[in-house]
Amino acid sequence: MEELGIVSYGSHIPRYRIKAEVIAAVWGKDGAAISRGLGIFEKSVPSIDQDTATISVEALRAALKRCTTLNPTEIGAIYVGSESHPYAVKPTGTIVGEAIGATPDLMVADYEFACKAGTAAIQTCIGFVKAGMIKYGVAIGADTSQAAPGDALEYSASAGGAAFIIGKNNVIATINHTLSYTTDTPDFWRRAEMKYPSHGGRFTGQPAYFKHITNCATKLMEKAGSKPQDYTYAIFHQPNGKFPVNVAKKLGFTIDQVKQGLMVPYIGNTYSGASMIGLASVLDVAKPGDRIFMTSYGSGAGSDGFDITVTDTITKLARENAPTIAQLVADKEYVDYGQYTKMTNLLFWE
Amino acid sequence: MRDVAVIGVGLTKFGERWDQSFRQLIAEAGSKAILDANIEGKDIDALYVGSMSSGRFVDQEHIGGLVAEVSGFSHLHIPATRIEGACASGGLAVREGYLSVASGLNDIVVVGGIEKMNDVSGTAATDILATASDQEWEAFFGATFPALYAMIATKHMHDYGTTKEQLAQVAVKNHANGALNPYAQYQSPVPLESVLKATTVAYPLGLLDCSPVSDGAASIILCSADKAKNYIDKPVKIIGSGQASDTLSLHGRRDICTLDATVHAAKMAYKQANLTPKDISFAEVHDCFTIAEICAIEDLGFVKKGEGGKAIDQKITTLDGSLPINTSGGLKAKGHPVGATGVAQIIEVTLQLRGEAGKRQLKDTQRGLAHNIGGSGASGVVHILEAM
Amino acid sequence: MKEGVARFWRQIPERYNFMANKCESCDRVYFPPRESCPYCRRKSIGKMKKTKLSGKGEVVTYTIVHIGPEGFEEQTPYPIAIIKLDEGPYITAQIVDCPFDQIKIGMKVESTFRKIQQDGHTGAIYYGYKFKQRK
Numbered sequence: 020m021e022e023l024g025i026v027s028y029g030s031h032i033p034r035y036r037i038k039a040e041v042i043a044a045v046w047g048k049d050g051a052a053i054s055r056g057l058g059i060f061e062k063s064v065p066s067i068d069q070d071t072a073t074i075s076v077e078a079l080r081a082a083l084k085r086c087t088t089l090n091p092t093e094i095g096a097i098y099v100g101s102e103s104h105p106y107a108v109k110p111t112g113t114i115v116g117e118a119i120g121a122t123p124d125l126m127v128a129d130y131e132f133a134c135k136a137g138t139a140a141i142q143t144c145i146g147f148v149k150a151g152m153i154k155y156g157v158a159i160g161a162d163t164s165q166a167a168p169g170d171a172l173e174y175s176a177s178a179g180g181a182a183f184i185i186g187k188n189n190v191i192a193t194i195n196h197t198l199s200y201t202t203d204t205p206d207f208w209r210r211a212e213m214k215y216p217s218h219g220g221r222f223t224g225q226p227a228y229f230k231h232i233t234n235c236a237t238k239l240m241e242k243a244g245s246k247p248q249d250y251t252y253a254i255f256h257q258p259n260g261k262f263p264v265n266v267a268k269k270l271g272f273t274i275d276q277v278k279q280g281l282m283v284p285y286i287g288n289t290y291s292g293a294s295m296i297g298l299a300s301v302l303d304v305a306k307p308g309d310r311i312f313m314t315s316y317g318s319g320a321g322s323d324g325f326d327i328t329v330t331d332t333i334t335k336l337a338r339e340n341a342p343t344i345a346q347l348v349a350d351k352e353y354v355d356y357g358q359y360t361k362m363t364n365l366l367f368w369e
Numbered sequence: 370m371r372d373v374a375v376i377g378v379g380l381t382k383f384g385e386r387w388d389q390s391f392r393q394l395i396a397e398a399g400s401k402a403i404l405d406a407n408i409e410g411k412d413i414d415a416l417y418v419g420s421m422s423s424g425r426f427v428d429q430e431h432i433g434g435l436v437a438e439v440s441g442f443s444h445l446h447i448p449a450t451r452i453e454g455a456c457a458s459g460g461l462a463v464r465e466g467y468l469s470v471a472s473g474l475n476d477i478v479v480v481g482g483i484e485k486m487n488d489v490s491g492t493a494a495t496d497i498l499a500t501a502s503d504q505e506w507e508a509f510f511g512a513t514f515p516a517l518y519a520m521i522a523t524k525h526m527h528d529y530g531t532t533k534e535q536l537a538q539v540a541v542k543n544h545a546n547g548a549l550n551p552y553a554q555y556q557s558p559v560p561l562e563s564v565l566k567a568t569t570v571a572y573p574l575g576l577l578d579c580s581p582v583s584d585g586a587a588s589i590i591l592c593s594a595d596k597a598k599n600y601i602d603k604p605v606k607i608i609g610s611g612q613a614s615d616t617l618s619l620h621g622r623r624d625i626c627t628l629d630a631t632v633h634a635a636k637m638a639y640k641q642a643n644l645t646p647k648d649i650s651f652a653e654v655h656d657c658f659t660i661a662e663i664c665a666i667e668d669l670g671f672v673k674k675g676e677g678g679k680a681i682d683q684k685i686t687t688l689d690g691s692l693p694i695n696t697s698g699g700l701k702a703k704g705h706p707v708g709a710t711g712v713a714q715i716i717e718v719t720l721q722l723r724g725e726a727g728k729r730q731l732k733d734t735q736r737g738l739a740h741n742i743g744g745s746g747a748s749g750v751v752h753i754l755e756a757m
Numbered sequence: 758m759k760e761g762v763a764r765f766w767r768q769i770p771e772r773y774n775f776m777a778n779k780c781e782s783c784d785r786v787y788f789p790p791r792e793s794c795p796y797c798r799r800k801s802i803g804k805m806k807k808t809k810l811s812g813k814g815e816v817v818t819y820t821i822v823h824i825g826p827e828g829f830e831e832q833t834p835y836p837i838a839i840i841k842l843d844e845g846p847y848i849t850a851q852i853v854d855c856p857f858d859q860i861k862i863g864m865k866v867e868s869t870f871r872k873i874q875q876d877g878h879t880g881a882i883y884y885g886y887k888f889k890q891r892k
Contacts, residue, residue, distance in 0.1 A: 066854075068853065068873070069872065072884065073870050118774065120809075492830075495824070495826050499826055505768065506848065509885075513822060513824070515824070516820050516822045519822075520818040520837075521818070523862070524818035527818070527862050569823045571820045571823060572820050573820075618849065620817075
C-alpha cells in the first residue's frame with residue numbers, strides 16, 4: 020500500500036498565560052468552581068505582536084527544522100485554517116508561504132470552519148497529494164481566538180497553532196482513512212465585522228459537539244473496520260477539559276488513550292489549533308506502529324475524523340530540532356487581567 | 370582660501386514659544402544679527418538657513434526664499450539656500466556660509482538656523498526626529514532617538530564602567546549653566562536626585578538625560594576677516610572648520626561608543642587651525658542626551674576614550690573647570706530647536722570670546738570649539754573660533 | 758491609511774527571511790544587501806551573491822524603550838537591541854519573550870517572526886524579525 024500521510028509537524032504556543040481564577044476574580048465568580056466545571060486551569064495569551072500569521076509561520080518553521088531534507092520550494096500548497104485571520108481579505112497563507120520560502124509556485128487559500136478549519140486543510144492536502152498534483156502540502160490550524168469580556172468563553176479562548184506537512188515521501192504517520200460529518204447546526208458563530216462570537220450556550224453540547232463527533236467517529240471506525248481498543252491514542256476536539264473526556268468514554272475510549280493529546284487544561288482552547296496541537300503532542304512521544312484516532316469538531320457544524328498509523332520513519336525525524344508540546348506548555352509567564360486586556364486588544368479604541 | 374569672521378549674532382529665547390510662529394522666530398534672530406553686525410540688507414551676498422524638518426514640523430518646505438522674505442529682503446533677490454543635516458543642519462549651514470566667504474565668492478553672508486517643534490504633538494515630534502535615524506532598519510523596528518543614544522550608554526557603561534550618576538552629573542552641570550543664560554529654555558538648577566529619579570525614557574536614560582523639544586532660531590553674520598573690523602570692534606575668527614559623515618544607522622558603526630563623524634570632523638578642524646585638543650579653552654558640544662556629551666569630549670580628544678564619565682566627577686567640564694563644556698547650558702538646558710542648535714553654539718562661543726557671556730562668562734577664553742551632530746552620528750561638524 | 762505599502766512590501770525578503778548578499782571577492786556578508794562591496798568596490802560589481810542568513814546572533818547593546826513612537830504605544834515597555842548576526846552583519850531589532858533583567862550584552866539570540874507595526878487599524882500589517890533568547 021502506498022504511504023500517504025504526515026511528513027513533519029510543528030507547533031507554536033505563545034508563552035503568556037492567564038489563570039482562570041484571575042479572570043473569574045474580575046467578574047466576581049468562583050475561579051476554583053469554574054476551573055473544576057470547565058477542566059481548564061489556565062490559557063495561553065498571545066503577545067501584542069503575535070497573530071494567526073506569526074503563529075502559523077513559527078509552527079511551520081518548527082516543522083521544517085525537524086525535516087531537514089525537505090526543501091520549502093517542494094511545497095505545492097499551503098492552507099491555513101483559522102477563525103482569526105489577521106486580515107478579513109488577504110490570505111494568511113501568502114504571508115506564511117513567503118516567510119518559509121515556498122513562494123511563488125504555490126497554491127494558497129485560507130480556511131474557516133470554526134475549530135476544525137485546520138483538519139479540513141489536512142483533508143485538502145491529502146486530496147492534492149493523492150491526485151499527484153503536488154509533492155507536499157501544508158495544513159495549518161492556528162488561532163488567536165476572541166472572547167467577549169465576561170463571556171463564558173473568556174476562560175477558554177486562547178492562542179496557538181500547529182502545522183502538518185502532508186506528502187508521500189518519508190511519511191512518519193500514515194493517514195489510513197479520513198471522513199467528515201457535516202450539518203447546518205448554528206451552535207456558535209460570528210457575524211461579519213463583529214469582534215466577538217456568539218453562541219447557543221448549552222445548545223453547543225449534545226446537538227452540536229457530541230452529535231457530530233460521535234457520528235463522525237462511529238462512521239470512521241466502521242470504514243476502518245476498527246474498534247476503540249485498536250488505538251494507542253485518541254484525540255478529540257477540546258473546547259474545554261470535560262467534553263473530550265466525556266465523548267471518549269461514550270465512544271468506548273479510555274482516559275489513558277486520551278490524556279497525551281489533551282492540552283486544553285493547560286493552554287485553553289486554541290480553536291483551529293486545538294485538535295492539531297493534540298495530535299502534535301501525541302507525535303512527540305509516538306513510536307512506530309502506534310495507531311492514532313483523531314476527531315475534530317467545528318461549530319456550524321462538522322467533524323473530521325482521521326485514522327493514523329505511525330511508521331518506522333518517525334525514528335528518523337529530528338523531533339528534537341523543535342520544542343515539544345510539553346516544552347511549549349511549560350515555557351510560560353503569567354499575566355494579570357490588565358495586561359491581558361492590553362495584549363488581546365480589548366482596550367482598542369480609535 | 371581667506372579668513373572668515375563672525376561679525377554679528379542674534380538669538381531668540383529657546384523654549385515652548387507658543388505665541389511665536391516659525392516666521393517670527395527666524396525674523397527675530399536674523400534682524401538681531403544684522404543690527405549686531407551693523408550691516409544693511411544691501412551688504413548681504415547670500416543667505417543660508419539650516420532646518421531639519423520644517424516640512425513636517427510646520428508643513429513648510431522651501432524655506433530659503435521664505436526666510437529672505439520675512440527678513441525683508443525679497444526685493445534684493447539674495448541667493449537663499451536651505452541646508453539639511455538633521456540636528457546638524459545649523460552647523461552645516463554655518464560651514465556652507467563659511468566656505469562661500471572663504472572661497473572669495475561672497476563677502477558677507479547671513480547664516481540662520483531654526484526649528485519650530487511645538488506646533489505638533491509630542492508623539493509627532495518624536496516621530497519626526499526619528500526620521501534622522503535609519504527609517505528602514507532602525508525606526509521601523511521601534512528604535513526611537515533616545516533608544517539609540519540609550520544603546521550607546523548601555524555599551525559605554527558595560528565597556529568603561531560609566532555610571533548612571535555620571536550621566537546625571539552632565540545634566541546637573543548643564544542645568545546649572547543654563548540657569549545663568551537668559552536665552553535658555555530651562556533656567557533653574559536641577560539636583561542630582563531629580564535626574565536619577567526622573568521617569569525612564571529608554572533605559573538607562575531618564576527624562577532629564579534628554580534634551581527637550583524646543584522652538585527657537587539663531588542667526589550669525591559671516592564676513593571676510595580683512596573687512597570685519599569695518600563693521601564691529603570685536604570680530605571673532607573661524608580658524609578651523611571640519612565636517613564628516615558616517616553610517617546613518619548606529620548598528621553600522623565601527624564602534625558603537627565612538628562617533629567617528631566627530632573624530633574626523635575634529636581632525637579636519639584641528640589640522641586647519643594647526644592645533645591640538647589641548648589648545649582649546651572651552652567648547653559647546655552636542656549633548657542631545659547626557660551620554661552624547663560624554664562621547665563628544667572623548668571623540669574631540671579632550672579626554673581618553675572611556676574617561677568621559679570620570680571627567681564629570683573630576684569637575685573638569687564645569688564653568689570653573691579646566692575645560693568648561695556647554696557654558697550656555699547645552700542642548701540639555703538651553704534647549705534643542707534642532708536646526709537652530711549648530712548656529713546657537715557658534716553664538717555662545719562668540720559671546721564668550723567677546724567677553725559678553727554675562728553671568729557665565731569664562732576667564733580663559735583664548736579659543737572655543739563648537740561641535741554639532743546630526744542623528745546618532747551620521748553627520749558631524751566642528752568649528753574652532755578665536756578672538757581677533 | 759497613511760503610508761504607501763510598496764516600500765514595506767519591497768523589503769519582505771530581508772524582513773521575513775534575512776536575505777543578504779555576499780561579496781564573492783572578499784567574502785564579506787551584507788545585510789541589508791548592497792549594490793556593491795564598499796571594500797572591493799568595482800571589483801565586486803556583478804559579484805554580489807544572494808545568501809540567506811541564519812537569524813542567529815548575539816546582543817551587542819540594548820535598551821528598554823518606555824516611551825515609544827507612534828504605533829508602538831501598546832508595546833511599551835519593550836527591549837530593543839543591536840545584534841551581531843553570526844554571519845557578521847549588525848542589525849537593530851526588538852527582543853521578545855525575555856524578562857528584562859535577563860537581557861545582557863553577549864546574550865545569544867535567534868530570530869522569531871512577529872508583527873512589527875501596522876498602519877493603524879485599517880491599514881496593512883507589517884511583519885518581520887524580532888529576537889528571542891537562544892536556548
